[in-house]
Amino acid sequence: MEFFIKKGATLPLLKLNIVDNGRNDYNRFLSTLDLSGILFSMTDVDSGLPKILNRPGGLGIDTKLSADSKYYIYYQFSETDTRKIGRYEAQFIVRNPDGTYIFPSGEKLFVNVVDSFIADDIEIG
Numbered sequence: 204m205e206f207f208i209k210k211g212a213t214l215p216l217l218k219l220n221i222v223d224n225g226r227n228d229y230n231r232f233l234s235t236l237d238l239s240g241i242l243f244s245m246t247d248v249d250s251g252l253p254k255i256l257n258r259p260g261g262l263g264i265d266t267k268l269s270a271d272s273k274y275y276i277y278y279q280f281s282e283t284d285t286r287k288i289g290r291y292e293a294q295f296i297v298r299n300p301d302g303t304y305i306f307p308s309g310e311k312l313f314v315n316v317v318d319s320f321i322a323d324d325i326e327i328g
Contacts, residue, residue, distance in 0.1 A: 204312045209319040210288050213280050217243075217314065218263070219295060219306055221274045235299040236262055236274060243278040245293035245314055254291055255284055276306060285316045 206217050221236075241260035246253050260278045267273075276295050291314045295306040306312075 204307060204310055205315060206293075206313065207315045207317055208280060208285055210285055210316055211282050211319065212285050213282060216277045216279055217293070218275045218277045219312070221276065221306070235301055236297075239297050239299040241276050242296045242298070243293065244296070245291040248290045248292055248313070254287075254289075255293075257296070260295055288316050288318055290315050 208215065208217075239262070241262060242257040243255060243260040244253060244257055245255045258278070260276055263275045263277055265273050265275060276297065278295070293312045293314045297304040297306065
């Protein structure tokens, strides 16, 4: 899974829908989501050094989606998080009374911080 964000940007939010993958007790997991701690980390692919380590993430509900995919976890980037152009491997950790879950499950999540096409040194006014 690939996610792209501009250098120095804070939006868009990085969102992962939580869907029933058939591997866990999905309904029990959903019932404990509001008790969960959600953490986000990402590591520079080239250097192997962590860029973000266990920062708080969030839980959202999108009522427009179907019942089996309306919950999502997210991370709001800061300008510091996206200061350096690069490719990062990312993951969410969800901890609740039933255990620890790592998302995404079964595939890797890459965050690509790319150069903005807008010049940073343009004077306005």
